[in-house]
């Protein structure tokens with residue numbers, strides 16, 4: 001899979017992709033991530049990429065020309081399955097969407113900054129708008145990194161233990177059960193006995209019950225909101 005990320009702040013991604021568990025996928029070539037600095041696509045001398053908002057109001061808007069130039073040059077190179085824009089008014093990210101996106105070959109992710117990107121880019125190029133939740137962060141870079149993380153870890157060969165991504169919370173609409181490691185007695189707090197029993201059937205039953213319990217608890221909590 002290849003992911004092209006368009007951003008006015010490319011350096012944010014260095015540490016994220018260099019140090020995470022996603023390194024395995026990136027180093028082995030299973031996933032290619034290319035970060036594009038929008039300033040490299042600005043024709044102005046000062047490398048200007050933003051401008052005032054027509055109609056007034058505080059905040060700058062990312063200009064259409066650098067975005068279009070970058071998008072056009074990428075689209076000339078290969079066919080993209082999806083051009084995604086990270087925005088708080090997009091479709092809310094969930095595991096199903098990440099599963100679907102992880103099946104694709106080439107995607108582009110556009111990060112907004114300031115007030116956002118010129119609407120004409122959204123109208124002409126973007127085919128999916130994604131939000132990471134009902135809150136606003138300062139730019140699309142962290143949301144894009146979250147989106148990429150959720151997608152990349154689903155690609156076979158990226159995770160240490162391939163089954164673990166499948167057992168994650170939400171994969172089957174159930175939250176994951178609690179986990180424990182050694183020591184079995186930590187400052188008088190004991191690991192549930194069933195997990196030490198070696199009885200696989202009983203352990204699975206316990207995990208299933210805990211998953212159901214936590215999922216119900218979460219649902220109730222959401223309703224109270």
Ligand code: ADE
Nearest residue numbers: 086087131132136137143
């Ligand atoms: N940009 C700013 N806030 C965002 C959010 N919640 N989701 C996606 N992109 C964003």
